[in-house]
Amino acid sequence: MKKKINIALILVVLTVWGFVASKALSQYFFLDKKTTNNQQFDSRQSINKINKDTFALGNITRDPFLNKESRTYAVATPSKNAYFKKTTIKKEVKPIVVKQKEIINWPQITYHGYINSKDRNGELLILVNVDKKLHKLKLNQQSDGITLKKVYKDSIELDFNREKKIFRIQ
Template structure:
């Protein structure tokens, strides 16, 4: 046998031994517990359970505020009564008027990619707005449409305080 097989056999025996011990301790609680209870009751015959010793002490009013670290005036405490049942009160509430959402008509947009310059880090983004092709840079605005973020496959655009993400036009990849 090789060394690996010997180690595996030893480890398997150790695991079975551990699980056997756990199983024995679990099962022994249910089957052998009567003998242990008899022995415990015999040992505790001299114990008197009727005797109760009370530990009593007086609570005093706290005159120092532990959070603000200053002395409190005992006359300044006000008693507050709380009622558990609140009478039925009719409270007039103003109805909430929802403002109608203005429907914003976005122009027809399509993203056709970007052109990266060898000399500069800037990119020219090719965007078609209402069937006209524009070359834009980041944060440029044309016809109310602003380019906010540029990704390889999409653009994030703003138009009248609304955000929209458009994907790369798949027809120009062929």
């Protein structure tokens, strides 16, 4: 059954492509013989000239976008002796107060890796050396003012006095 359908589809595709090819090639190979008029050109015949259509544009009194009647204003040309007066506008400039960012001295921190235990449901213990003291931190646990915020494959994010830093394995 499938063979018959495939053969029928192939035949349909071939006929469509054959029709397209015949239409494309007919303009090159199968030229129709056209009858030619053997009339001589008469130079006395006049050629119809097309005159330009000119018209004057008037003032438009209605705005097509706002659908309102527009008004025309007469613009007075300034005289040669009229000068513009220099006006100065004085504004009070308030001084910008820049908040001094508090310099936070981070302790010396090195990240040594993590311990994954199966009996604690996959909870990670992170090994961090803070001022030469080894600490085992869990997620969101605080030790010596340092909080472990995020754990990545090769780094951790620590928070110290609301300032975050990322430390990589050393």
